[in-house]
Amino acid sequence: MWIHILVFFTTFCFMEFMAWFSHKYIMHGFLWSLHADHHKKDHDSWFERNDAFFIFYALVSIGCFLLWKYEILEIGLAIGIGIFAYGLAYFLVHDIFIHQRFKLFRNANSRYAKAVRRAHKMHHKHIGKEHGECFGMLIVPLKYFKN
Template sequence: MWIHFLVFFLTFFMMEFMAWFTHKYVMHGFLWNLHADHHKKDHDSWFERNDAFFIFYAVVSIGFFLLWNNGILSIGLAIGLGIFAYGLVYFLVHDIFIHQRFKLFRTANSRYAKAVRRAHKMHHKHIGKDKGECFGMLLFPYKYFKNS
């Protein structure tokens, strides 16, 4: 049973690396056309083409649930839940807290909250696909904690 908790937490933490890698090399790479509207809105819709990336990770998470449910991978539930948990935290931090797609968590002003906002603001400073920085979400360089 403890192995499932370990796999869950390892998966959750590995997803930060996956988010960084996907953001830097896929979203700011060959799938920039899906991510560009997140940096410079070019439509009137509440939804962004960038939201397609959530669907991708949801399908991966569901795939692990199915592998577990069909007796193919005993740790599939732990992996699927780890991916799901990271996606939920990412949504809460990125879409709700930082970008205020829903007007919640507006008064959060802890040192970490200020630093995560600052790091993400630096990422959005560049509206093109090149010259970006701070591609992760929950982990970022220590310099963004300064003056928090």
Template sequence: MQALLWIAVFVITFLVMEFLAWATHKYVMHGFLWVLHRDHHHKDHGSWWERNDFFFIFYALVSIGCFLLWQYENVWIGLPIGLGIFAYGITYFMVHDIFIHQRFKLFRNANNWYAKGIRRAHKIHHKHLGKDEGECFGMLVPPLKYFKK
């Protein structure tokens, strides 16, 4: 029974992370921390590393904090929450950085309906260079209109 609870907390955390990523992207990255996100939209920085990558570090530290709560304070829920955040981070990295932006040349031939929808939504997001005109702030669950032909 306890294993089912751990799995449920892990899955719920992973799903909630999509909403948190959307909210962080819309209100923080395109808000008061635009200074860190701007280079991701402008690509005029001439570097593989972007200031935008600091957001990944933030979520990694939150995940590590959850692991530490579990390990040193014996707070059981820290483990499935930390793993859920970690799993979402890995998924985000694979989809956003590797698949969409091709920071590593992998998954280039993925051409199914889901892959096309994600690419369309992200392309629309990046057509806006300013912080205020953005749309499609989500990652794994973009609006349904991007899946239509």
């Protein structure tokens, strides 16, 4: 039981690294064509090509659930739920809180909320794939916690 809880939390934390890594080296790298519309909207759709990354991680999470279900990987459920929980947190923070794709959490003004907004604003300051900064989501550099 404890190992599953530890694996869940470890997976959730590792996903912040994966978000940073895939954002910096994949989304702003060889798959910029899928991520570019997130920086500069070039269509009228509510959906973005960038949403494909969400689908990819959802499939990885589902794969872990299946590995657990078919008794191939005992900790597959804990890993799958950890990936899912991070994806949900990412969706709530990035898509709802920051980009307001749904009009919720508009009045969140804690120091952390302001820091997340500032860091993401600095990331979107650059509309091209080069010269970006702040590629993570939940862990924000201390300089953005200024008042």
